[in-house]
Amino acid sequence: MSAMNLIARTAALLMVGFGLASLGCEKPSGGTGGGGATKSGETGTPGSPKEDGDAGQIVIGHYASLTGSEATFGISTDNGIKMAVEERNKAGGVKGRQVKLVTLDNQGKPQETQTVVTRLIEQNEVVAVLGEVASSRSLAGAPICQRKGVPMISPSSTNPDVTAVGDMISRVCFIDPFQGLVGAKFARENLNLSKGATLYNRAQAYSSGLNTNFKEAFTKMGGQIVSEQAYSDGDNDFSAQLTAIREQGPEFIYVPGYYTEVVNIARQARKLGITVPLIGGDGWDSEELKNAGDALNNCYFSNHYSHEDTRTEVQEFVKKYQEQYGKVPDGLAALGYDAARLLFDAMERAPSMSGKDLASAINSTQNFAGVTGAISIDENRNANKSAVILEVVNGQPKYKATVKP
Amino acid sequence: MTQFLQTLLDGVTVGCLYALIALGYTMVYGILKFINFAHSDVLALGVWMSITIAGWMGMGAAGQPTPPWYMGLLVLVGTMGFCGVVGFVIERVAYKPLRKAPRLNVLITAIGVSLLLQNVGQQKFAFGPYPKSFPSLMESSSLFTVAGVQVRASDVAVVGTAIALMAALQFLIFRTKLGAAMRAVSFNTRNASLMGINVDRVISFTFVVGTMLAAAAGFLYGLKYEGQAKQTADSMWVMLGLKAFVAAVVGGIGNVRGAVLGGLLIGLIEFFGVAYLSSQYRDAYVFAILIMVLLFKPEGVLGRATVEKV
Amino acid sequence: MSRLVDQARSLSPAGWTVLPRLLWPLVVGVVIAGLIQFVIGPNISGFTSKVMLVAGINIIMAVSLTVVNGFTGQFSMGHAGFMAVGGYVAATITYYGSIKLFGTADFAGGTVSWTGAGAFEGPIVGKGDLLFIGSCIVGGLAAAGAGYIVGLPSLRLRGDYLAIVTLGFGEIVRVLLQGTPDQIQPWKAKEALDVPWYELLLKLGGPKGFNLLPTYTTLFWVYLFVVLTLIVSYRLKNSSTGRAFLSIREDEIAAQAMGVDVTRYKVRAFVLASFFAGMAGGLYAMDIGAINAGDLGFQRSFDFIIMVVLGGLGSISGATLAAVILTILPELLRDLPPIWPAGLVLLAGMAAAQKLRGQWRLRPLIVVAVLTAVLEIARRVCVAKGINIADYRLILYASLLIVMMLSRPQGLFGVREAWELFGRGGKKPAKGAA
Structure with missing residues (x-):
């Protein structure tokens, strides 16, 4: 062991150490915006606090699953938010300042969600955060926003727990118990049915939550659930459950799943000779329902909005979205769009861009004219709004009724 | 009785679908002794390639009449060909260089390949992030009815094709020279190479x-379910592969007949x-x-049972 | 006969040293964790500390998996399942325990656990901290119990079969946890007071997850457990038990012939590894403030396996480094920083290592140099053309994984530790039994 060797060894260890340190401490510059428009002006003006000066941009953050198995949801929502931001900037921005959107991907993982939200708040210095679709990720991101005092608006998490995290967290969609109630009310009062069955995804918070709430509401209204069947993520064959349901002879089946499953459930049900209506929730909402052909005729689902709605803001939104992304906007895109616009509205009303002012402006929103209906934020920071019931006619959702809270 | 027959x-x-997928696992395991975690992604690729090829051939658009059966066969052959090429490339690039490395390493590259297939498939230039529906290549009406159970054309096609x-x-395995070589390699790689294989x-090839x-x-899966094919990164494909x-x-494992029986x-x-216990714990069963x-x-x-020798 | 026993007894340390020998890792852990929390913590950004925290949890998981996969050579694919067991048990005790003992599910800890905004007025360690840390340990014990059950089949199974059983175990744990009834939310804490505790233990939220937990996990707790895990694993590796583990990995039949009770040691490895994984689960749950079994499926287990294999099977420092790298990598891939400095460092490190071992091999150096150059050019092109790299993050990650495995199949450090790489020409860690 010569001295030469010792020196070389120490040097090598040190270099590796420094290399790792440089890897770890490398301060990533700015964020990666969703589109080309957000690419310019990566960092805010250094030295000056972000609230000061009217020339600087207002940075807002969005965390979503843009990669991984739930990318579909994140991409739709992000499209809606991007559109709202671009529109606003063209119209002169908020309080004369341009808005910059930073979208970061969380791969659909809760741990990464926390890292990403911290990053948005600390490195991108966002004044408000939008996100997520899935309640489990919203619940991971919300405590960080609450702790750091940055308002967060969830576009489409329906689990009641999300806004219970604190006064910085609000949402623009209705919550599970309400949607369950809407489905039950519609089945019981509009369709006059009393014997129902349910078929839900037990591995999915959304589906099982809706199932519980529907069941409660429906039995309270004097209805009866004759069969309750479940499936799991990744199941694509529902004939066993449907056969069991058929034996009980219900008058309708409540299917609170996503459209990918619903299309298959409907086809398989019809093949098994089940002709009763299926009723579902906003998870059904997609252009892809057209592929069900006539299997989904005489079926209904509750939703945030109907793209057939004749109100001008809806028609304009649908038209613009179709021009930009080449497809009819789904509910997630509409909710993302509304969340961003509600945030801008609150920004205009807030005396300053500090978290506290912004949050209280958001929480005092009343009758905001969104694409998904008039939104009022209630004392639990949930959106108080009506739901629409759509009927599927040859794969096309047609407006059927509006159910008020 | 109806429920029993329907469930059967x-x-x-x-089970036939599982068997077909299981065959791939078992053959690779029999020869390379590792669990090919990218297999389920090839399955997803098969589903999406079938959709794409059917689209190119102008099938599946709404309102079109059901195409004749041999068109479906053409899609099947095209899909199998494409995935075969992909499989060849995967083996050459990711597995072959590690033939002498510990098996755990091949497992990691398999996971890497799996992630790669999932995420490339989901890109806009590939299949896109949104689910697509499988075109209907067969009449969806039932062929005949036995004791209240409707036997559908697609069921017959799935079982028939799988059996074929x-x-x-x-x-191939038991009656051809190549099959003999495969069995030899599976039995003892070194001796097989000494025999000039x-x-x-x-x-x-395996x-x-x-x-x-x-x-x-994948093609048969699409044929049976006709509905939505989820995007390639969806966890359902991995779950299907896992089952x-x-x-x-x-x-x-390593036994071809066993795979069919197991499926x-x-x-x-x-x-x-x-059907008879509870739908709650499907995966747990x-x-x-x-x-x-x-x-x-x-x-x-x-x-x-094999006895390990010192 | 008795002489040998006497000799052995005279070699073993005196009785009074038992306590210090047991306690010194704890003292070292508290000191290091305290330094990280109170000296480094305030000087780094919240983002860096978040990444450090996640890296710490990943280190515990990777190093504990090393005990099973690396030392003993048993292939476990259900490590996230143990994390889920420990996490849920710890979350249950902390959440419902807080309600039963303190009346609310709010934070009741001291300065060490304070994660909220602003300065914290109060004791350094609060009653909530004790509950939290106790719950993590109980979570670890519960996971260890599960590890015992999973380890038992190793009586009959080996290799891939055992791997499949562990995978099946992880999935069954997930399915069962997702079938549990709804949680009693914090605003219904009064109702929970009247519910008997054995009923409470089952109300875990099912697919909605166990949410709104008080958050206690800070850098202090995480790095306390990281240090403990590292010390225990390292001392284990060089103990007689560790040598028994390694002998099983190298050749099970030979180990048995030499009198190693193979089954017992395998089960022991499982129990120990699951204990640490269970504790990490507790830290994880109380860091996020929620735990969801759906996120702890086999895909999560794979993440840890990747860390272990990438670090080098059986190398503790390798697993640690791999855990750190794999935690930072997805963040780095969001917007690529310049690659050439890392390449240069890697080249220098490799050159130094080769020089020390006195064997010059030019090819790997050239490969690394060319790869760095190509990547750097690709990066510049992407930046110039305005291509958003974040969209291709997972593709890059997967490709890197394949390339790393192809170019260095033995992992970062092989079976050695980092310092042995630069040491006396690569001495094997398993010294022959004296």
Whole structure:
């Protein structure tokens, strides 16, 4: 062991150490915006606090699953938010300042969600955060926003727990118990049915939550659930459950799943000779329902909005979205769009861009004219709004009724 | 009775799909002794390639009449061909260089390949992030009815094609020279190469055959469910693959007949479990059966126990 | 006969040293964790500390998996399942325990656990901290119990079969946890007071997850457990038990012939590894403030396996480094920083290592140099053309994984530790039994 060797060894260890340190401490510059428009002006003006000066941009953050198995949801929502931001900037921005959107991907993982939200708040210095679709990720991101005092608006998490995290967290969609109630009310009062069955995804918070709430509401209204069947993520064959349901002879089946499953459930049900209506929730909402052909005729689902709605803001939104992304906007895109616009509205009303002012402006929103209906934020920071019931006619959702809270 | 027969029919149909996928796992395991985690992604690729090819051939657009049966066959052949090429490339790039490395390493590259296929498939330039629906290539009406159970054309097609493919594989393995070489390599790689067998080529070939079977299963899957194909990164594909892998293990891994038996067994257990016990724990049945079988007959139902020598 | 026993007894340390020997890792852990929390913590950004925290949890998971996969050579694919067991048990005790003992599910800890905004007025360690840390340990014990059950089949199974059983175990744990009834939310804490505790233990939220937990996990707790895990694993590796583990990995039959009770040691490895994984689960749950079994499926287990294999099977420092790298990598891939400095460092490190071992091999150096150049050019092109790299993050990650495995199949450090790489020409860690 010569001295030469010792020196070389120490040097090598040190270099590796420094290399790792440089890897770890490398301060990533700015964020990666969703589109080309957000690419310019990566960092805010250094030295000056972000609230000061009217020339600087207002940075807002969005965390979503843009990669991984739930990318579909994140991409739709992000499209809606991007559109709202671009529109606003063209119209002169908020309080004369341009808005910059930073979208970061969380791969659909809760741990990464926390890292990403911290990053948005600390490195991108966002004044408000939008996100997520899935309640489990919203619940991971919300405590960080609450702790750091940055308002967060969830576009489409329906689990009641999300806004219970604190006064910085609000949402623009209705919550599970309400949607369950809407489905039950519609089945019981509009369709006059009393014997129902349910078929839900037990591995999915959304589906099982809706199932519980529907069941409660429906039995309270004097209805009866004759069969309750479940499936799991990744199941694509529902004939066993449907056969069991058929034996009980219900008058309708409540299917609170996503459209990918619903299309298959409907086809398989019809093949098994089940002709009763299926009723579902906003998870059904997609252009892809057209592929069900006539299997989904005489079926209904509750939703945030109907793209057939004749109100001008809806028609304009649908038209613009179709021009930009080449497809009819789904509910997630509409909710993302509304969340961003509600945030801008609150920004205009807030005396300053500090978290506290912004949050209280958001929480005092009343009758905001969104694409998904008039939104009022209630004392639990949930959106108080009506739901629409759509009927599927040859794969096309047609407006059927509006159910008020 | 109707429910029993219906469950039986569904169990057998899905069991055939599991069997086809399980064959790929078992063949690769038999020769390379590692669990090919990218197999389920080839399956997803098969589904999406079928949609794409059918789209190119102008099938599946709404309102079009159902195409004649041989068009479906053409899609099947095209899908199998494409996935075979992909399988060849995967084996050459990711697995072959690690032939002498510990098996755990190949497992990691397999996971890497799996992630790669999932995420490339989901890009806009590939299949896109949104689910697509499978074009209907067959009449959806029922062929005939037995005791209240409707037997559909697609069920018959799935079972028929699966049996034909399995018979072809059986012939390939036990009646051809190449099959003898495959069995030899699986039995003892070093001795096989001493006998003048080009081991690398046999391994490549086995891998490609396994991949093509997965592609065929993907096509049949689409044929049976006709509805939505989820995006390639969806966890459902991995779960489907995992169940097929369980089938391979239950039947006796490395054993071709075992894979078929295991597939049917798992399909039936799953469906009877859901129909007669509870639909709550569908996945749990499969894994519970797996653990039971492994505890009482670790080599699987048809597997042969091997004694490790010093 | 008795002489040998006497000799052995005279070699073993005196009785009074038992306590210090047991306690010194704890003292070292508290000191290091305290330094990280109170000296480094305030000087780094919240983002860096978040990444450090996640890296710490990943280190515990990777190093504990090393005990099973690396030392003993048993292939476990259900490590996230143990994390889920420990996490849920710890979350249950902390959440419902807080309600039963303190009346609310709010934070009741001291300065060490304070994660909220602003300065914290109060004791350094609060009653909530004790509950939290106790719950993590109980979570670890519960996971260890599960590890014992999973380890038992190793009586009959080996290799891939055992791997499949562990995978099945992880999935069954997930399915069962997702079948549990709804949680009693914090605003219904009064109702929970009247519910008997054995009923409470089952109300875990099912697919909605166990949410709104008080958050206690800070850098202090995480790095306390990281240090403990590292010390225990390292001392284990060089103990007689560790040598028994390694002998099982190298050749099970030979180990048995030499009198190693193979089954017992395998089960022991499982129990120990699951204990640490269970504790990490507790830290994880109380860091996020929620735990969801759906996120702890086999895909999560694979993440840890990748860390272990990438670090080098059986190398503790390798697993640690791999855990750190794999935690930072996805963040780095969001917007690529310049690659050439890292390449240069890697080249220098490799050159130094080769120089020390006195064997010059030019090819790997050239490969690394060319790869760095190509990547750097690709990066510049992407930046110039305005291509958003974040969209291709997972593709890059997967490709890197394959390339790393192909170019260095033995992992970062092989079976050695980092310092042995630069040491006396690569001495094997398993010294022959004296």
